[in-house]
Amino acid sequence: MRTRGAILHGVGKPWSVEEFELDSPRAGEVLVRNAAAGMCHSDEHILTGDLSAPNDVMKAMGMPEMFPLIGGHEGSGVVVEVGDGVTDLEPGDHVVMSFVSTCGRCRWCASGAQYLCDSGSLTMVPGMPTDGTFRHHTLSGQGLGHLSKVGAFAEHTVVAETSLVKIDPDIPLRAAALVACAVPTGFGSMANRANVRGGDTAVVIGCGGIGMCAVQAARIRGAAQIVAVDPSEFKRQSALEFGATHTAASADEAVELVRDLTRGVMADAVVLAPSLVQHDTPAAGLALTRKGGTCVITGMSSQTLTSIDFNVQDFTLMNKTLAGTILGSMNPRSDVPMLLELYGSGQLKLDEMITTTYSLDQINEGYEDLRRDRNVRGVIVFDEEVSA
Ligand code: CXF
């Protein structure tokens, strides 16, 4: 079939909304009509080259070329058709995408760490998780990648059933889209990886979609003091509505604040989710972390960032933990329903996170708003009725 999507043709190029050819789903695959897609900063990192490289560079390194590529890894939609062997889904089912495909059988899935699934770890490699070939093609017949095996910035996409989680059809699909990336990544960073507990002091650096979910996790888990750090006045004000008890415009400002709030003890749990992690971001986070506390690097850095500076002696003697995380160390198949339960009960605010909605054709406008810090989350809505 012929459908439309937002395609990147190379590093630094704008999103190009074009028609493309989509094959029918093969064994283990599903055709989805997308309903809504969150505009995550990771897609912007693909555009800027922080999370991608030009085709000639990839070729020279003997790695698969990334462009052209359909963007979007935070989506929800409705199943249109299933391929052979797909038994858990049928046309009409509502689904949330998972940018980590989960096979359910590998050592990691079997031991409760779906976020580390062997098939999911190929998220940046073009081609289907099923057999590595392409279902998406340009009109000239070239294979078209679909970001993280999802391709949420398209009216329709074909994904492996392992990239989908079925959800209750009563859940609004535009809120559900956020549960594909921002929500598990931010919530899990705070709740799972930093293990925030009732009465704790928590700090979140960077209050975009992911950071705001870390703020919400701290509130839901009962943190006593939640400090939201962001240079944007709009995001600081928003953070107060999502549960932050205090705000600071910079990490330096937050150090003074947290020292006062904790009588010098500092924070139990720190999540780093700025728009781009820099070489000095971990040091800023560790300066806010108490002895024995945990600082989690959640935000993306440039792939060229290969070293970071922090005071290693303080780190060792103060028994601190510096942790990385993918998908907030969450399991899509059990945690997506759990997060949607929290949404249903009114504890997890998702509708409020969607600052602006855009049509697919407005995608460059949406990303310009992201660059200007105008949105907590911008969301592309494909069909107003279906996504409501
Ligand atoms: C990213 C990680 C790289 C692939 C796209 C998703 N994670 C969160 O935004």
Ligand code: ZN
């Ligand atoms: Zn994302």
